[in-house]
Amino acid sequence: MAFYDRIARQWHAHTGYDGGAFKRFALNDVLVEAIGMIRDRAILELGAGNGYFLPLALRRFSGQTPARLVITDQSSRQLDMAKKHCFVDGAEYAQLDVRNPFPFQAGSFDAIIATMLFNEVPRRGVAQAIAECRRVVQGQGQLLATVMHPDFVTSLEKRGELRGDRNHLTMPASAGLRLPVQRTPREFYERCLYESDFEFKAREIFSGKEVLIAKPGLRKVGNKPVALVFNCIARL
Secondary structure, X not given: OOHHHOOHHHHHHHHOXXXXXXXXXXXXXHHHHHHOOOXXXXXXXXXXXXXXXXXXXXXXXXXXXXXXXXXXXXXXXXXXXXXXXXXXXXXXXXXXXXXXXXXXXXXXXXXXXXXXXXXHOOHHHHHHHHHHHHHHEEEEEEEEEEEEOHHHHHHHHHOOOXXXXXXXXXXXXXXXXXXXXXXXXXXXXXXXHHHOOEEEEEEEEOOOHXXXXXXXXXXXXXXXXXXXXXXXXXXX
16 A cells, blocks of 8 residues: 555645645745746656646646646555546546656656655665656656755754654654655755756755744744755756
């Protein structure tokens, strides 16, 4: 059973139709801006969770019609939440574990979105997933990957807020839930991207005032970034 199968209903009830406070107030606008456009693009979303993001992007890019939308998650129950609450007419929904080869032909997509996914995957799986992203993205296609910032994970560890053993860690989340997390250095993500022939720019995302009002626990982090966005373009 996938980790999120156990908490899919609670996670949707908490994060709703905008991904929760951090994504609503700090991250979603950054991602939409980085996508730039969806018209005539074939887009794959990995680790879509309850599927909130692509409906949001479609609203932001109203009037633009993508060529193809594929929404995936490892958790079948998360996909059920996506189809029930955030359904996108014409989209394809598929269960996919990014640690395994993707069931798509090479060059199938113009853009791939992976939000807060790779920070939950062990390093070998991250390397495999990024290599597969490069295989299935075409030409100078885009990978937009967001991870929990490694400095933020380190700060949680220093405060004793990580639980589990070396290979299976969880971190605290809102509503009393805990989410899987890995101690993956920024340099490892960057090396995987470079070795998979992606050029990239990285952007650190901090908690603003609205996030801290909604999630006061983040005040303990201090002035550390919470997320790291890699906006990547495949090298020819």
